[in-house]
Amino acid sequence: MEAAAQRLRLHLVTWNVGTAQPPGEVAALLRLGAPEPPVDLYAIGLQEVNSRILSFLSDLAFEDPWTAALTTALAPLGYVRVSSIRMQGIVLILFAKQAHLPFIRSVRSQFTRTGLHGYWGNKGGVSIRLSLYGHSVCFLNCHLPAHQENAKQRLDDFEHILEMQHFEEKKFPSALDHELLFWFGDLNFRIEDYGLHFIRESISSSRFNLLWEKDQLNMARKKAFFLREFLEGPLKFKPTYKFDLHSDEYDTSEKRRKPAWTDRILWRVKCLPSCSKAEEAPGEGGVSLSLGSYTSHMDYNISDHKPVTGTFELKMQPLQTEPLVVLRPVGTWRAEQDATVSYVTAPEFASSAWDWIGLYRVSFRHANDYVTYVWVQDNEISSEDGAKQVYLGAEGLPKAGGEFLLGYYSNTLRSLVGLSQPVQVRAASSSSSLLLKGVCACVHLVGAGRLLPQPRALLLAREDSSPTPGHLWGLAWINSARVFGPMARRAPHPPECCGGSFPLGLPFFLGQVAGGGGESELHSDAGLLLPRFGRARSQLSSRRTGLGPAAQNAFLARGRPVTSEVLLLRHLPAHREAPWPPEQPGSACRSPEEPCLPFAQKSLGGAGCPSRASLCPGRRLLPHFPSAP
Numbered sequence: 228m229e230a231a232a233q234r235l236r237l238h239l240v241t242w243n244v245g246t247a248q249p250p251g252e253v254a255a256l257l258r259l260g261a262p263e264p265p266v267d268l269y270a271i272g273l274q275e276v277n278s279r280i281l282s283f284l285s286d287l288a289f290e291d292p293w294t295a296a297l298t299t300a301l302a303p304l305g306y307v308r309v310s311s312i313r314m315q316g317i318v319l320i321l322f323a324k325q326a327h328l329p330f331i332r333s334v335r336s337q338f339t340r341t342g343l344h345g346y347w348g349n350k351g352g353v354s355i356r357l358s359l360y361g362h363s364v365c366f367l368n369c370h371l372p373a374h375q376e377n378a379k380q381r382l383d384d385f386e387h388i389l390e391m392q393h394f395e396e397k398k399f400p401s402a403l404d405h406e407l408l409f410w411f412g413d414l415n416f417r418i419e420d421y422g423l424h425f426i427r428e429s430i431s432s433s434r435f436n437l438l439w440e441k442d443q444l445n446m447a448r449k450k451a452f453f454l455r456e457f458l459e460g461p462l463k464f465k466p467t468y469k470f471d472l473h474s475d476e477y478d479t480s481e482k483r484r485k486p487a488w489t490d491r492i493l494w495r496v497k498c499l500p501s502c503s504k505a506e507e508a509p510g511e512g513g514v515s516l517s518l519g520s521y522t523s524h525m526d527y528n529i530s531d532h533k534p535v536t537g538t539f540e541l542k543m544q545p546l547q548t549e550p551l552v553v554l555r556p557v558g559t560w561r562a563e564q565d566a567t568v569s570y571v572t573a574p575e576f577a578s579s580a581w582d583w584i585g586l587y588r589v590s591f592r593h594a595n596d597y598v599t600y601v602w603v604q605d606n607e608i609s610s611e612d613g614a615k616q617v618y619l620g621a622e623g624l625p626k627a628g629g630e631f632l633l634g635y636y637s638n639t640l641r642s643l644v645g646l647s648q649p650v651q652v653r654a655a656s657s658s659s660s661l662l663l664k665g666v667c668a669c670v671h672l673v674g675a676g677r678l679l680p681q682p683r684a685l686l687l688a689r690e691d692s693s694p695t696p697g698h699l700w701g702l703a704w705i706n707s708a709r710v711f712g713p714m715a716r717r718a719p720h721p722p723e724c725c726g727g728s729f730p731l732g733l734p735f736f737l738g739q740v741a742g743g744g745g746e747s748e749l750h751s752d753a754g755l756l757l758p759r760f761g762r763a764r765s766q767l768s769s770r771r772t773g774l775g776p777a778a779q780n781a782f783l784a785r786g787r788p789v790t791s792e793v794l795l796l797r798h799l800p801a802h803r804e805a806p807w808p809p810e811q812p813g814s815a816c817r818s819p820e821e822p823c824l825p826f827a828q829k830s831l832g833g834a835g836c837p838s839r840a841s842l843c844p845g846r847r848l849l850p851h852f853p854s855a856p
Contacts, residue, residue: 230545233360235267235327236519237539241368241490243274243413243468245530246316249296256524256534257300263519266538268359269306269322271297272368274413275530278316278349294320298592308593309642310355312336315348317412319368321355325646329550332640333358339391341372341384352388352412354402357642361546362514365405367392369412375485378443381415382451389453404497406514407541410457411492413532416444418466418487426485427477430465438466442488457493460521460537467523467533475525492521492537514543551576552635552645554584557616562626562655566619567608568601568633570645580604581638584617586624586631586650594636594643599623603635628654 238258254260257269276293290298291313298308301322309331311320317338323331334357342350352369369388371381392402399405418426419441429437439445439462448454466486469478478484496516519538527534550573557567568584582604585597599619606617625631631652635645 230548232542233545235359235541235543236264237268237270237541238266239366239409239411239492239537239539240269240271240534241274241411241413241492241536242272242527242534243370243490243530243532244293245275245472245532246277246279247529248277249293250527250529253297253300255526256536257297258536258538259300259304263538265304265324267324267327269301269320270355270366270409270411271318271320271322272366272412273316273318273320274368274370275316276313276318291318293318297322302592303590305590307591307643309357310334310336312338312353312355314338314340314351314353317348317351317353317368317370319353319355319366321357321366327359328634328643328646329552330360330545330547331357332547332551332637332642332644333396334641335394335396337392337394339388341387345387350384352385352392354392356394356396356399356402356405358547360543360548362407362543363396363399363405364407364409365399365402366409367402367411369410369414371413371415373415375417375419378416378419378447381443382447382454385410385414386453403495406497407516408495408497409492410494411535411537413489414444414491415489416442416447416487416491417489418442418485419446421485423483423485426466430477430486435462435464438462444488444491456497457495459491459493460518462488463521464523464535465525465533467535469531470528470533472531473528475528478531490523490532490535492535494539514541516541549573550645551637551640554633554635554645554647556633556647556650559653560624560650561653562624562628563621564624565621566624568617568619569614570617570635571614576637576644577639578603579638583636583638584619585634585636586619587634589630589632589649591632594634597634598625598631624652626655628652 240256242256258266273293276291294308294311297320301308305325306322307325307328309321309323309328311318313319319336334355336353336355338348338351338353340346340348340351342348350370350372352367354365354367356363356365358364367388369385371384389402393400402408418438421429421438421441426438429435442462444459448457448459466488468487468489469484470476471479477486494516496514517540519540521535521537523533523535525533552570552572554568554570557569560566570584572578581602583600583602585594585600587597591597600623601617601619603615603617606619607615608618609616629652630649633645633647633650634643636642637644
């Protein structure tokens, strides 16, 4: 069934800010609180943003003041900065409603210098292109050469910008290839022939139509072939240049420049063969655009230019109606616990090693405004029936809890291609005890080329967590008379275990874990089992074989086929050791139905424990859990 035609409201802004700082109020500029339906997409083009060397270097490290101010105004209203690009003083920023983010894809940006014959970026154009519900849209913000006599140079520079703007998109390599192209900025076209007195009299009497015929851009659109397909709304507002600062008076300096419509917004719809005009209803795969308002804002007086805005209604048949990635949290999330994210990707989606999942506040500002994030491939712990899971460490979760969103960022498409429903994170509790969650029965240890007879292992986790790989606090390995407690994140001199030392000599731990399991990495050349997440991964061999979470995974270890579930290990900040002299090392706890083990002298956490005590699942090992591992 064909999806219904979709209507989106677009609001474009162009403003030469003359190196000024942003005003304290931008609501009128952005039409915030206007009675009409809210805007879906903002494209804001600025020129002459302060690019003095100290300001420019500061803006490279941080957001420039204009981008920050506009983002601060829009983020609380549910708008996210999709992309931005800056070339010296020329800035282009794109915002979209959160609901549209999964359908904004293939975001690319480009810039072209035209100042000093192409060597300087004070003049030129910057652009952002994207796929919007499957349709190609491009925004091009330009600052063209000034002065009355340079009309031809302005046209030459714009034609050069169009030729030089190339994107990494096979179907849409240039700006003119897009279905919809917006061209706006300080285009610097002036009014010819008429004298200063006539121009000012026409403005004072609001007879703007008397000036249209001598507007250089209007004249050029009739002659220049590459401009004929561009459309513009009627100029029914006062010329926006040049004003005295902090006033509504046109230039009173000695130069007394003629007023002109230097700041413009034009558009071009690339019609399909079935389309005859831009306002026509879209055919199959087509788009149409209608202009709602086109005006200047005379109340802003921090620059010698007045800002110009255009509001449009975009009508199109959506070609993409489902997000590429669907995310959801697994279970209840608590700030002191590791968390798990489950996600499903569309068949056509190609992930990359640089994709990541971020945890965002509900009113997040942009894709990099995450609370914490994880690399998708590095932190994957399971994959089954098309659904994958990734691990999110407790150390990155906000301790105060609250409501958040999960977002999947595609490095290839350079956009958030999946956004979850709100996720509730419960605040961290003041303390958490450590419990024995289970005993690993029938554990196989492979080392030195031989299969050893069934040693034992204890599974430790926080009291309020489940014994899943993401929630393991540590593993106690029992072999003869020794127990190795929580694993060390850094283990420069760990005790030897079966002829090797942790982590470089830790043999495989295989076994069925009560209630858990997970995907680990098998370094068959070194005989190591390592987490799929954590710092250790980058420090060791890249040769690895992924092992799935199913209980009957068969693989070859040191030449011997072993069928078992993989026990996931996690690095922790401290390593502790306690003696373990069980009376019958080879017979204790042969099955999960017999989980109790004799325990001597000290608990694994170091707290005192009566000799010969019986240690069973549910037994508290530490009265208080130490600082987050």
